[in-house]
Amino acid sequence: MSYIDFISPLHRKTKRDYLGRVNEAPKAEVATIACQFGQEYWDGDRKYGYGGYKYDGRWRAVADLLKEHYGLKAGDTVLDVGCGRAFLLYDLTQAVPGLSVKGVDISEYGIRTAKEEVRSCLQVADAAKLPFPDHSFDLVISINTLHNLPCAKLESALKEMERVGKKNKYLVVESFRNEEEKVNLLYWQLTCRSFYSPEDWQWWFKHCGYTGDNSFIYFE
DSSP states (O other), X not given: OOBOOSSHHHHTTSOOOHHHHHHSSOHHHXXXXXXXXXXXXXXXXXXXXXXXXXXXXXXXXXXXXXXXXXXXXXXXXXXXXXXXTOHHHHHHHHHSTTOEEEEEESOHHHHHTSOGGGGGGEEEOOTTSOSSXXXXXXXXXXXXXXXXXXXXXXXXHHHHHHHHEEEEEEEEEEBOSSHHHHHHHHHHOSSOOOOBOHXXXXXXXXXHTOOSEEEXXXXX
């Protein structure tokens, strides 16, 4: 297992007003709506989530890095756990023509409104119970998803990623290295259920037998 950061440059492009986020509306009410992962989360007001999540090609750089690092080629199979609208999966198919992709997400709205070119490859499913046989995929990825799960489901999801992957796995979760970053995370997040330091995340990986690569995003 290696720490490989493909995501931070993309994450840092978004400017965040942490105090503004926590003060603009009653946080509990906003989070309750966000946790439904419905239309408001994807296409509603920014306070509920993305504020309109449209394809703009920003994930292509990440797709190119995944292709290069894991040696992806035509005929290989990739699963994205928590694929959302599948922008990264689409960009992977553009970076690697002939790649076979699958995506799952808990959000019915997200799947229904996903990138049309790969929508037929997606399905609504729980990360804690993936609907695929053992060792089905050459690469299993999960970007900014598993921190939304409570402990029991987090354990199951990590074990499921390990189960359905042949060898390569890569996940990204939110984390914090100090109290300032922890407070910023709590101010900004809407759906997070598991937030841990990097050391505690490593404990989870070992506890669940997760052998893939990982990275963290921080709210600096």
